[in-house]
Amino acid sequence: MCKSSRRLDGQVVVITGANTGIGKETAYELSLRGAKIIMGCRDERRAQVAIDDIKRRNSKADIICHKLDLSSLQSVRQFCEQVVRNETKIDVLINNAGVAFMDSQTVDGFEMAFGTNHLGHFLLTLQLLPLIKKAPKARIINLSSAIHMTGKIHFENINLRNGAYTDNKAYAQSKLANILFTKELAKRLGSDSTINVYAVHPGGIRTELARNVSGVTKFMITVLLKRFLIDVNQGSQTTLHCALDESLDNETGHYYANCLRVDDMFANATDDRSAQQLWQLSADWVKLEDRYKL
Numbered sequence: 001m002c003k004s005s006r007r008l009d010g011q012v013v014v015i016t017g018a019n020t021g022i023g024k025e026t027a028y029e030l031s032l033r034g035a036k037i038i039m040g041c042r043d044e045r046r047a048q049v050a051i052d053d054i055k056r057r058n059s060k061a062d063i064i065c066h067k068l069d070l071s072s073l074q075s076v077r078q079f080c081e082q083v084v085r086n087e088t089k090i091d092v093l094i095n096n097a098g099v100a101f102m103d104s105q106t107v108d109g110f111e112m113a114f115g116t117n118h119l120g121h122f123l124l125t126l127q128l129l130p131l132i133k134k135a136p137k138a139r140i141i142n143l144s145s146a147i148h149m150t151g152k153i154h155f156e157n158i159n160l161r162n163g164a165y166t167d168n169k170a171y172a173q174s175k176l177a178n179i180l181f182t183k184e185l186a187k188r189l190g191s192d193s194t195i196n197v198y199a200v201h202p203g204g205i206r207t208e209l210a211r212n213v214s215g216v217t218k219f220m221i222t223v224l225l226k227r228f229l230i231d232v233n234q235g236s237q238t239t240l241h242c243a244l245d246e247s248l249d250n251e252t253g254h255y256y257a258n259c260l261r262v263d264d265m266f267a268n269a270t271d272d273r274s275a276q277q278l279w280q281l282s283a284d285w286v287k288l289e290d291r292y293k294l
Contacts (some may be wrong), residue, residue, distance in 0.1 A: 002240035002259060009034035011135075012090050013243075014083065014128065016040040016068060016121065017097025019050040022143075022202055025236040026094060028054045030243065031061035035092070040068030040079055040124075070097055070120030071106040073286055080127040089134040092243050095121040095142045095178075100171045110285070111159040117174035121180060123286040126294070132133075133197055139198045140185070141242045144178040146257065148201075149266045151176030153274055155281070176268060179255055179283075180275040186253030187272075188279075188294040196249070198242040201257040202235045 006032060018027040018039040027037045031054060047065040055061050066082050069075035070207035083090070099116045106115035132138045150174030150211040157164050160173075182199040189195055234278060242248060255262050255269065268274070283293060 002244060004236045004241070004244040004246060006244045006246060007033050008244075010092070011035045011092065012038065012087055013092040013094065013278050014038045014040065014090055015094040015096055016070065016124070017041060019047040019065075022232045022235040022239065023094075023096040024050050024054070025232040026096065026239050026243075027063060028057060028061070029236060029240055031063055032091075033244075035062070036244045037061070037063040038083060038087075039063065039065040040070075040097070041065050042067070042069045068097075068124075069107075069118045070124070071099075071112060073108050073120070073123055075107075075209060076120055076123045076273070077127065077176045083128065084131060087131060090128055090131045091135040091138050093125060093128060093132060093138075094239060094243065095125065095140070096239070097121075098143060098174075101167045103165055103167070103170075105159070109159075111161075113170040113171055113174040114158060114177065117171075118181065119175035119282060119286055121178070122282045123288065125181075125185070126288060126292045129195075129292065131293075136194065138184070138195045139243055140182075140195060141239055142178045142182045142197070142199045143239065144182075144199045144201055144255070145171075145175040147172045148176040148179050148269055151268060153177060153180070153278055155277065158281075177278060179269045179280050180271070181279050182255070183270075183272075184275040184279045185294075187275075189252075193252070197254040198252070199255045200238050200242055201255070201262075202238055203258065 013030050013035045015023055015027050017023045019041045028040060031037050039047055044067055051063050051065060054063055066079050069078040099113055102112040104112045106112055110119060153173060153176060160170055179199045182197050186197045238256050238259050242256055255265060
């Protein structure tokens with residue numbers, strides 16, 4: 001469990017995909033600590049339902065939503081423009097949203113999991129970085145998954161075309177990309193940066209991750225979720241730990257699970273060359289503007 005009692009009064013927190021699951025629970029918990037919460041959600045109707053529920057649980061919650069579809073690079077840019085117009089700084093960015101089990105493409109033609117889970121958040125983070133740098137001390141949390149251990153970045157076929165696609169392969173690639181992005185971002189920001197970056201495995205959580213599958217597969221996943229996995233309150237604890245805990249003030253670029261730093265990582269998640277190559281290609285794929293490059 002997150003043990004920090006740190007307050008966030010006067011601070012701004014941006015959370016993607018916060019209309020359900022651990023993102024919503026994280027938004028609620030941080031609202032209790034006095035932060036202004038900006039949710040980035042694709043479905044504005046569901047986001048409003050989530051906001052209403054959070055305000056019912058915490059009448060003092062300062063929380064709003066801007067539309068954000070991470071599978072559209074144009075939507076990511078529009079979201080960032082809106083945040084930049086309205087805010088003077090960002091203290092915490094939580095890249096929480098994620099998709100899986102979707103054999104489809106993003107608006108921009110990328111494999112859906114990689115395009116949404118990695119490229120959307122890559123662009124979002126770098127476009128918001130000027131605002132994040134204006135905070136006295138800021139944190140960026142990227143939600144990954146233990147499935148990254150089975151992952152590989154398929155540089156020769158990043159979109160897993162020509163029969164290479166499987167649900168697990170796509171999801172594992174995107175979650176490994178989250179960790180390599182965290183590692184490379186911390187490196188490029190440098191040791192004297194006021195921004196700390198963390199990657200998180202939230203645990204096996206009862207969420208809506210199976211919403212994109214059907215039939216027997218969905219039934220099996222639903223049974224597994226109900227019987228063996230943790231709830232959203234427990235699942236939000238490592239994210240909250242990385243957003244709040246004072247013991248992490250001087251740590252950056254690492255991976256955390258169960259509110260603990262994990263140093264014994266598989267080789268695929270510690271490969272500096274792959275992290276650098278992924279960064280350079282990602283910048284090209286999203287057509288990152290020069291002013292946002294590190």
